[in-house]
Amino acid sequence: MEYRHLGQSGLRVSSLTLGTMTFGGVGKMASVGETDLAGAKRQVDMATERGVNFFDTANMYSEGRSEEILGEVLADRRESVLVASKVRFPMGDGPNDEGLSRHHILRQCEASLRRLRTDWLDLYLMHQWDGSTPLEETLATMDQLVRDGKIRYYGVSNWSAWHVMKALQVCERHDFIKPICQQIHYTAQARDAEYELMPAAVDQGLGTMVWSPLAGGLLSGKYRRDQRHLDGTRFSQGWTEPPIHDEDRLFDLIDVLVEVADGHGVSAAQVALAWTLTRPGVSTAVIGARKDEQLKDNLASAELTLGPDEIAAIEKVSRPALLYPYWHQHNTASSRLGHADRVLHAAYLDD
Template structure:
């Protein structure tokens, strides 16, 4: 396993981390998986054997059941891993059961610690934006959790570029703890994150954690242009991530499958290896319904793409340049910095 620094922090995380959205299977999460405690122990065993040291969960996964199962599965070996959890989304029907208010953050942090059976969270992410709570309140509440020892590092997830920068500026202005990680959706199916979030993370020193790096299974090679698997979903039914350009998706999958055949690897491993080669990426969060899928994903750490492979995938999956990026590309590309090049690399 390879270990990478998480942004500008001193924390080293495994390049592949274990996701636990499949743990529990309650309500809508039953569509993703229904891993029980015994299954969770097996997946954790596999991950630890592969060198994984980071496990990612969230309070709202299966209404807290994911955290409970993870806590039980880790009993007696909590110190072998880093745990990341999240706060923001609804955890009840009350008026204060969601958001990033001081009330909700502190209440849910304590609840997560109880469910996980631990006295601290290694990384605590705000799971989504809250446009109604002042950022001063949110960042101060998070800062207090770090000073109390209940949280070691702070992270952010699913913010836009301006929201991320406003939060960081608020932290800096008041001397609060900053985010050290940015957990985002990023894959060969959709590289929208390269417009603002990847450049901002590089510029501000946030380590990128990637959720759904296989686009919900779309990039596993199971879905091809003229065929659908018997147990698959038609693309029009896919809500996360939404497929906006079906032809481009299949062109990308064709390239992935071709490159996989050359390397003797699976298409999923190629899609993961591509992201591991991108600047700023600290870890890919991989989860699976089946142990065989997890084993295959963990094998991606041993796949090393050539520059020609990366250029081919960059080209076929390149996002359209939206304003002001096309304007800058036409007029000021001679003075682009490294964060700019996350979007504007020559192979696009």
């Protein structure tokens, strides 16, 4: 297992993080997974045996049950692992039971600490943007939590690049401790983050945690061109996250993933994960699984090394079209691009 710095912090995290959205199976999360305490212990043991030191949860996963299960499983090894949780989504029916207000953040941080049986969170993520709360209020609260020792670091999740840049500017102006990372969706199938989020993170020294790096199983190799309309599959039920804009393009990518996988004698899922870990700025990929055998397979991706030609083949078949102003920059200003610019532009220049 490789360990990477999370942004410019001194914190080193495993290149694979175990996500716990499947823990609990309460409420809406039952459709994601129903891993009970015994199953969670098996999965955590599997992950730590392969070198995983980072575990990701959220207060709203299974209405808090995911945190409770993770806290119980990690109780005897808390000092040797890193735990991330999140705040923002509703945790009740009241008008102040959601968002990134000081009121909600402080209450939910204490609740997460109780459920996780810990005195601190290693990382606390603001779980989506809150345009109804002054950013100064939100960031002052996160700064306070770090200084009080309740959290060690904090970051953002699913924010726009302008949200991130505004937050960094507010921190600079008020001398607040800054966020160290972003958690985003980013795969070979969904490379939208390369337009703004990834260049901004590289430029500002933020780490990037990738959630759903297999696109909810879309890139596992299970779905092939001739199986797209099989009953009982997510294709037959309508796939919305991530959205599929071009099925033929998707299956072209899956064909390449399977071809590369066959050459290594591994699964397409391992290839998709390994490719994501080669991308500039990626600190860790958050993996989760309903079944132990899926997790075992995903964990093996940490040991898979793709060749330059294989990386390039996956990049080329999945390369997005340049949007404005990027096609104009490519055509007229590519002689003076910076390091962060090349996160997006490099493939187009080198092709």
